[in-house]
Amino acid sequence: MDNLIQFAYIISAALFIYGLKQLGSPATARRGNMISSTGMLVAIVAALLDQGIVDYQWIVIGVVIGGAIGAFVARTVEMTSMPEMVALFNGFGGMASLLVGLAAMSPTAATFTLVTIVLSILIGGVTFTGSLVAYGKLSERMTSAPIMFAKQQMVNGAIVAGIVISALLFINFPDTGFWLFLVVVLSLAFGVMVVIPIGGADMPVVISLLNSYSGLAACAAGFAVDNNILIVAGSLVGASGIILTQIMCKAMNRSLTNVLFSGFGSGVQETTEVEGEIKPISVEDAYYVLEAASSVAVIPGYGMAVAQAQHVVKELMELLEENGAEVNFGIHPVAGRMPGHMNVLLAEADVPYDQLLEMDDINPRMETVDVAIVIGANDVVNPAAREVESSPIYGMPVINVDSARTVFVLKRSMASGFAGIENPLFYKDNTRMLFGDAKESIGGLIREFS
Amino acid sequence: MIPAEVFLTFILMLSIFLGFELINKVPATLHTPLMSGANAISGITVVGAISLAGTGHGDAAQWLGFFAVALASINVVGGYLVTDRMLAMFKKKEG
Numbered sequence: 001m002d003n004l005i006q007f008a009y010i011i012s013a014a015l016f017i018y019g020l021k022q023l024g025s026p027a028t029a030r031r032g033n034m035i036s037s038t039g040m041l042v043a044i045v046a047a048l049l050d051q052g053i054v055d056y057q058w059i060v061i062g063v064v065i066g067g068a069i070g071a072f073v074a075r076t077v078e079m080t081s082m083p084e085m086v087a088l089f090n091g092f093g094g095m096a097s098l099l100v101g102l103a104a105m106s107p108t109a110a111t112f113t114l115v116t117i118v119l120s121i122l123i124g125g126v127t128f129t130g131s132l133v134a135y136g137k138l139s140e141r142m143t144s145a146p147i148m149f150a151k152q153q154m155v156n157g158a159i160v161a162g163i164v165i166s167a168l169l170f171i172n173f174p175d176t177g178f179w180l181f182l183v184v185v186l187s188l189a190f191g192v193m194v195v196i197p198i199g200g201a202d203m204p205v206v207i208s209l210l211n212s213y214s215g216l217a218a219c220a221a222g223f224a225v226d227n228n229i230l231i232v233a234g235s236l237v238g239a240s241g242i243i244l245t246q247i248m249c250k251a252m253n254r255s256l257t258n259v260l261f262s263g264f265g266s267g268v269q270e271t272t273e274v275e276g277e278i279k280p281i282s283v284e285d286a287y288y289v290l291e292a293a294s295s296v297a298v299i300p301g302y303g304m305a306v307a308q309a310q311h312v313v314k315e316l317m318e319l320l321e322e323n324g325a326e327v328n329f330g331i332h333p334v335a336g337r338m339p340g341h342m343n344v345l346l347a348e349a350d351v352p353y354d355q356l357l358e359m360d361d362i363n364p365r366m367e368t369v370d371v372a373i374v375i376g377a378n379d380v381v382n383p384a385a386r387e388v389e390s391s392p393i394y395g396m397p398v399i400n401v402d403s404a405r406t407v408f409v410l411k412r413s414m415a416s417g418f419a420g421i422e423n424p425l426f427y428k429d430n431t432r433m434l435f436g437d438a439k440e441s442i443g444g445l446i447r448e449f450s
Numbered sequence: 451m452i453p454a455e456v457f458l459t460f461i462l463m464l465s466i467f468l469g470f471e472l473i474n475k476v477p478a479t480l481h482t483p484l485m486s487g488a489n490a491i492s493g494i495t496v497v498g499a500i501s502l503a504g505t506g507h508g509d510a511a512q513w514l515g516f517f518a519v520a521l522a523s524i525n526v527v528g529g530y531l532v533t534d535r536m537l538a539m540f541k542k543k544e545g
Contacts, residue, residue, distance in 0.1 A: 023487065026540045027542065044526075055506035058503050059516075062499075062503060062519030070524040074528045074535060086485050092522070092525050100502065102511075103518065105511075215488065215491070221495055222458070225502070228461050229494060230495065230497060231458055233491050233494035240469060339484075340479060340480060340483070344482045344539070350541065352541055353479055358478050
């Protein structure tokens with residue numbers, strides 16, 4: 001029977017791997033997710049065949065309660081709230097691994113097992129509380145500003161030292177439960193401490209990193225209970241989170257250490273003089289320009305989702321296409337609040353995915369674009385990132401909308417963007433500002449067309 | 451016979467490299483479903499928790515296992531369902 005279970009785990013691992021491979025294209029991704037979930041089902045059924053199980057009652061109760069909560073959340077969550085949900089799920093995964101690590105504890109265990117128990121508790125604990133803080137910041141249940149206080153580094157250092165010492169003591173004296181208990185408490189405290197100094201704008205990096213940790217915690221738990229499917233699945237998730245973290249850091253031109261330790265936005269002051277003047281445009285004049293355009297690029301930012309404007313944008317896109325124009329969307333990697341977030345929001349508004357272009361695909365063709373429409377985006381289209389060396393975002397890759405023949409910027413007022421940085425784009429000769437609520441402005445354009 | 455810890459570490463090493471290869475091929479468009487799908491896969495801890503929750507000992511370890519089963523089940527069920535919900539919205543241009 002034990003051999004059968006192990007073979008089932010191999011099948012399950014193969015299904016996870018194949019499922020992830022199918023995620024390589026939007027056309028096959030949904031099937032890939034089905035395949036991956038079949039792999040999970042196989043693994044769970046195999047685990048239930050374990051002969052050490054004599055009482056199924058609590059397993060069933062746990063699966064039913066957890067499954068019901070999961071199903072409810074999955075059905076009801078808004079697409080705009082996806083970052084919060086992923087943050088919360090990262091935390092649950094971390095906590096589950098912490099609990100498995102604790103439950104696997106036995107004073108007679110080998111040193112290697114004790115080390116892996118400590119690791120699953122440490123990574124799981126940091127993931128759990130770190131994710132709860134990230135959830136609080138993303139859902140605005142707590143301030144999204146960085147929380148810093150005097151001697152913060154010293155407190156963090158003391159916690160790390162405390163974790164190392166109590167972990168070593170636990171491994172040497174596993175009979176005393178106290179040291180393990182201390183590792184649990186300090187890990188939970190450390191999770192809070194690492195995430196509170198990170199500002200709201202950097203949360204895409206943080207949830208990617210915590211996503212990775214939740215996988216690594218499962219990996220460590222796999223070592224603790226001697227189960228290789230946990231190791232395979234956990235390391236796939238760990239690798240995924242690390243890659244996304246790198247992509248997010250690169251898109252913001254910042255190193256991971258800079259994101260984790262600097263508290264972005266605290267005291268960034270910039271004094272660039274911007275040449276030129278702001279040129280507003282009316283909805284009617286904007287319509288005449290769009291009516292004559294044969295190629296239009298829409299550059300959305302999170303402001304578009306806040307204004308709930310994606311559905312009217314899609315409507316405008318259809319009218320432009322009927323008018324003979326080619327319409328594409330240029331999506332910056334940090335346009336939303338988590339990796340790929342903007343794509344999901346636009347897919348929800350029925351924008352076909354083949355019209356969602358990545359930054360590196362839209363930039364080379366920007367010169368042939370007649371009108372680039374910037375909606376709710378600011379820093380990701382800021383030419384200062386290319387031109388102004390003193391700018392805090394200098395070096396960050398941006399979408400070069402200023403190369404388009406005409407740029408429309410939809411903006412509520414002249415206030416600076418999220419990072420509080422002046423945007424020279426607004427003063428360029430080919431830029432026209434369409435002031436007002438994005439949803440109403442687009443609605444006005446739609447009325448002009450029909 | 452290879453010692454268990456060497457064997458497990460060997461698996462770890464291979465699957466990390468495999469993970470990097472696989473995930474690098476996922477287009478940016480699908481990064482959010484990738485993350486929620488990863489949430490679901492990290493719920494694999496449920497497999498480790500099941501045997502701990504079913505010992506029938508009624509001790510602390512069993513209760514820890516029970517809570518782990520419940521939490522990991524949220525991830526598994528919620529993660530796969532929400533990923534499916536998102537992926538169903540991705541459509542190609544018709545015609």
